[in-house]
Amino acid sequence: xxxxxxxxxxxxxxxxxxxxxxxxxxxxxxxxxxxxxxxxxxxxxxxxxxxxxxxxxxxxxxxxxxxxxxxxxxxxxxxxxxxxxxxxxxxxxxxxxxxxxxxxxxxxxxxxxxxxxxxxxxxxxxxxxxxxxxxxxxxxxxxxxxxxxxxxxxxxxxxxxxxxxxxxxxxxxxxxxxxxxxxxxxxxxxxxxxxxxxxxxxxxxxxxxxxxxxxxxxxxxxxxxxxxxxxxxxxxxxxxxxxxxxxxxxxxxxxxxxxxxxxxxxxxxxxxxxxxxxxxxxxxxxxxxxxxxxxxxxxxxxxxxxxxxxxxxxxxxxxxxxxxxxxxxxxxxxxxxxxxxx
Amino acid sequence: xxxxxxxxxxxxxxxxxxxxxxxxxxxxxxxxxxxxxxxxxxxxxxxxxxxxxxxxxxxxxxxxxxxxxxxxxxxxxxxxxxxxxxxxxxxxxxxxxxxxxxxxxxxxxxxxxxxxxxxxxxxxxxxxxxxxxxxxxxxxxxxxxxxxxxxxxxxxxxxxxxxxxxxxxxxxxxxxxxxxxxxxxxxxxxxxxxxxxxxxxxxxxxxxxxxxxxxxxxxxxxxxxxxxxxxxxxxxxxxxxxxxxxxxxxxxxxxxxxxxxxxxxxxxxxxxxxxxxxxxxxxxxxxxxxxxxxxxx
Numbered sequence: 001x002x003x004x005x006x007x008x009x010x011x012x013x014x015x016x017x018x019x020x021x022x023x024x025x026x027x028x029x030x031x032x033x034x035x036x037x038x039x040x041x042x043x044x045x046x047x048x049x050x051x052x053x054x055x056x057x058x059x060x061x062x063x064x065x066x067x068x069x070x071x072x073x074x075x076x077x078x079x080x081x082x083x084x085x086x087x088x089x090x091x092x093x094x095x096x097x098x099x100x101x102x103x104x105x106x107x108x109x110x111x112x113x114x115x116x117x118x119x120x121x122x123x124x125x126x127x128x129x130x131x132x133x134x135x136x137x138x139x140x141x142x143x144x145x146x147x148x149x150x151x152x153x154x155x156x157x158x159x160x161x162x163x164x165x166x167x168x169x170x171x172x173x174x175x176x177x178x179x180x181x182x183x184x185x186x187x188x189x190x191x192x193x194x195x196x197x198x199x200x201x202x203x204x205x206x207x208x209x210x211x212x213x214x215x216x217x218x219x220x221x222x223x224x225x226x227x228x229x230x231x232x233x234x235x236x237x238x239x240x241x242x243x244x245x246x247x248x249x250x251x252x253x254x255x256x257x258x259x260x261x262x263x264x265x266x267x268x269x270x271x272x273x274x275x276x277x278x279x280x281x282x283x284x285x286x287x288x289x290x291x292x293x294x295x296x297x298x299x300x301x302x303x304x305x306x307x308x309x310x311x312x313x314x315x316x317x318x319x320x321x322x323x324x325x326x327x328x329x330x331x332x333x334x335x336x337x338x339x340x341x342x
Numbered sequence: 343x344x345x346x347x348x349x350x351x352x353x354x355x356x357x358x359x360x361x362x363x364x365x366x367x368x369x370x371x372x373x374x375x376x377x378x379x380x381x382x383x384x385x386x387x388x389x390x391x392x393x394x395x396x397x398x399x400x401x402x403x404x405x406x407x408x409x410x411x412x413x414x415x416x417x418x419x420x421x422x423x424x425x426x427x428x429x430x431x432x433x434x435x436x437x438x439x440x441x442x443x444x445x446x447x448x449x450x451x452x453x454x455x456x457x458x459x460x461x462x463x464x465x466x467x468x469x470x471x472x473x474x475x476x477x478x479x480x481x482x483x484x485x486x487x488x489x490x491x492x493x494x495x496x497x498x499x500x501x502x503x504x505x506x507x508x509x510x511x512x513x514x515x516x517x518x519x520x521x522x523x524x525x526x527x528x529x530x531x532x533x534x535x536x537x538x539x540x541x542x543x544x545x546x547x548x549x550x551x552x553x554x555x556x557x558x559x560x561x562x563x564x565x566x567x568x569x570x571x572x573x574x575x576x577x578x579x580x581x582x583x584x585x586x587x588x589x590x591x592x593x594x595x596x597x598x599x600x601x602x603x604x605x606x607x608x609x610x611x612x613x614x615x616x617x618x619x620x621x622x623x624x625x626x627x628x629x630x631x632x633x634x635x636x637x638x639x
Binding site for chain 2: 075076100104105106107110111112114115117118119120132136137138139140141142143144145146147148149150188189191192193194195233234235251252253267288290305306308310315318319322323326327
């Protein structure tokens, strides 16, 4: 093995967590196997700050392909650009995170390049000329070990949240190369007609550091507006239990739990959620769990680091206002803290 | 779209219902086929429902269901007939068991191309294994315009394009592409419930099965296709909570349940549960959350 690449996506002005994980894993494996590593960045308007942020993970080099056309939501262009580049440069392994874009692009890319792809990988074990990959199968009853049968490039898409993110401590000098596209990318037959913003779900659940989730205790779709508001104030995403999704109070992609998304944010605020095991399995690894529920015996309190016994409809408005106030006067708050410390 | 009307092909995969355990054969190479409980893949069911709605809105549209599945999964395909699919074709050969996503794509492409089609729909991933690869691979093999993980498909005003809605975090995107096109769907709309007479009728139908020869493929070709191979299946590590207690038989039911579900739940007796009755206590709590850095503004 000579070189491991990680595909780094840019969304807005940030590197999504899934890409950070792919990059970390590539660097970690590269260090262990004494193999060179590279971060491949595709997009438009890639700022110097972002490049610096990527270098902080300490890959050996950063490759950048910048193209206005890549900012569109159409994936065909990504496939073309990646096919050109990977065909020419021939790395041994490409690691990617699981995102809306990569799930569409990477299988097409692998098909075109004639190489193997394993998705939803949870563990990589080095073996002669590449990796043997562990992934979940028939979850939760088994996992499967998958090997590649084709020589050359191996592509692995990591399942979300399987890698701990660590930035390289010593900032090793890292070469930044801006690559030229060799030809104009051909257009895609799919055209974008319209993009409508859906506000409360601005953040992907898997990406969010703060999640405010509601269950049946929210009582109505109307009350979910309170969660939107709270999420807006403290900068989080809105999640929901299966019950709330089934009652159509929230879109399906907001569902947290066994049949929805498995998340582990820094803070998980569970509002009106009793804590059924199917839901808890999707959020139990959150760093801090704050539970608001009227029932003092609700199982959610057993895993909560902070429990609030009260009706969400009464607690939330006060809470939102209190947070909002603190946000407006950060100085006085810090002053107060300094005073209490001294 | 031809003079004859819109031809819709839906790919349906029977998948294992993961609420049931599976048995791994000794050696770990295979899953014991008797342990499978087949159900229709939820996202494929949504694709079929989308197709049924599309057919209802289009004069002269037909739905053909194509599936790569063993004979034991036939009840799932009968369900497709019962809800109103016009034709169901099953592709199977014993050599297909070791197929990876790419080989599956090649075989399905051969089956789909046997007849004319305008719209190709399938779920975005199978629920039991979750590869999520067959849709994109088919797009490449058949060279079709592609929309991934859509939530709704309609025919455009001129009937020569499809209009597809797709949800990405924060946005609802409307895309359109010329026919023939491939669209994969997220699990969304539930499949309608079949009427009893339709179910009876479906039970009496025979489902044609195609083997490799009728697709113009040979076993040797199929064996050379896969790009990945399953080395082995392993059961999950036994978790603490499922470890059998030696004295379990003598425990009361309540104690056993507590042991199973309660033991590894952290003891929260030293943690704070706040009674929030009035405004002041909530404000105090917010202060606490901020000072403990639970929430950072």
